[in-house]
């Protein structure tokens with residue numbers, strides 16, 4: 001099976017390279033991924049999948065389906081880029097892409113993410129067709145992972161209902177099962193309206209919206225002492241009221257991003273921040289309007305499926321990088337400071353990872369694999385992902401595959417410049433193989449599905465899943 005999956009993917013390799021490069025070139029940001037989605041949809045149509053678009057009221061979200069009986073396996077794909085990350089592909093220095101006026105860039109490798117999941121869905125489809133095995137394959141085109149929680153809106157619309165398994169991956173600097181939890185989050189804007197006046201001549205006539213924002217932040221910062229220590233919240237000014245200090249600012253707006261291990265904790269902090277906002281409005285005689293933007297749930301890895309994917313990953317091993325890859329990787333690695341070189345996307349948290357690293361000192365490309373370490377499924381990564389919501393609805397498994405230079409961080413020019421390289425492509429193909437073989441193993445031994453579902457049910461029996469986005473909130477309603 002392993003060999004055959006590999007061959008099925010290799011046969012169509014050029015098509016996948018082309019797809020990933022195209023999405024890198026188009027580089028569209030959250031909720032604007034129209035052309036990127038179309039690139040993927042065209043390939044899926046060509047491969048015999050049925051397409052349903054406009055999922056959850058998002059015109060760049062889609063589901064591609066193949067087959068109508070047997071277990072239902074879902075592959076998750078992302079394809080959004082980041083703003084202000086223009087970078088010339090393949091350059092070993094920070095350098096704006098001279099070929100386009102588009103200033104977006106793929107700083108999180110989602111051109112690879114969406115394409116590898118696509119390749120895995122197609123290979124699984126090809127495999128079950130050849131062996132005449134009943135199964136249903138779905139590819140989920142998930143927009144706006146970066147700050148938009150596209151999957152949570154899709155989950156609210158029921159897109160993931162009825163799946164037996166969800167599979168995803170993320171480009172990275174290492175090869176490992178994504179076995180850690182993530183934080184739930186809520187993002188909301190607080191908009192204050194006051195009364196403008198001449199700040200020197202008639203300050204008594206003004207009511208400052210900017211003061212209200214500042215008082216809200218003071219209150220919010222005092223609140224930190226009284227929330228769960230694992231919680232994080234951060235704010236930014238979407239509108240500081242204007243450029244003239246001589247004016248009492250009658251409008252100002254803050255954006256808060258709240259994170260906590262559980263959705264209920266994030267909601268509690270959000271509710272308390274709403275009270276603080278009301279307090280700030282009361283103190284300043286201004287009015288406040290709260291705009292709920294988006295939210296996502298904490299990710300819960302499925303241990304049963306993670307064990308299977310762990311075995312598959314050990315079987316395939318790491319991507320095989322060549323001399324040219326090593327030279328490019330070294331040049332990129334040399335751009336990091338000594339401090340940056342200490343950064344690890346997958347920290348060696350236990351002796352298991354420490355041993356692997358000790359056996360592979362100083363490598364700029366991870367040609368080694370961390371074995372699946374069940375201990376880490378109780379660890380929470382201080383970040384968030386909208387795969388979280390999928391994981392509460394269907395048992396979900398993810399891995400990280402080395403497509404990037406060791407010690408480089410997500411959302412940096414080093415990731416953008418590497419997006420079309422041989423390193424990225426070898427990692428992408430490896431990720432596709434791992435995901436497809438994991439799916440086939442589960443399809444061929446469906447008792448895993450019962451076990452995986454029982455594992456998730458034990459969690460949701462205690463804490464039922466509640467979609468964290470209120471019904472009335474529309475995707476991308478807060479445009480900024």
Ligand SMILES: [Zn+2]
Pocket residue numbers: 108109110145170
């Ligand atoms: Zn990402």
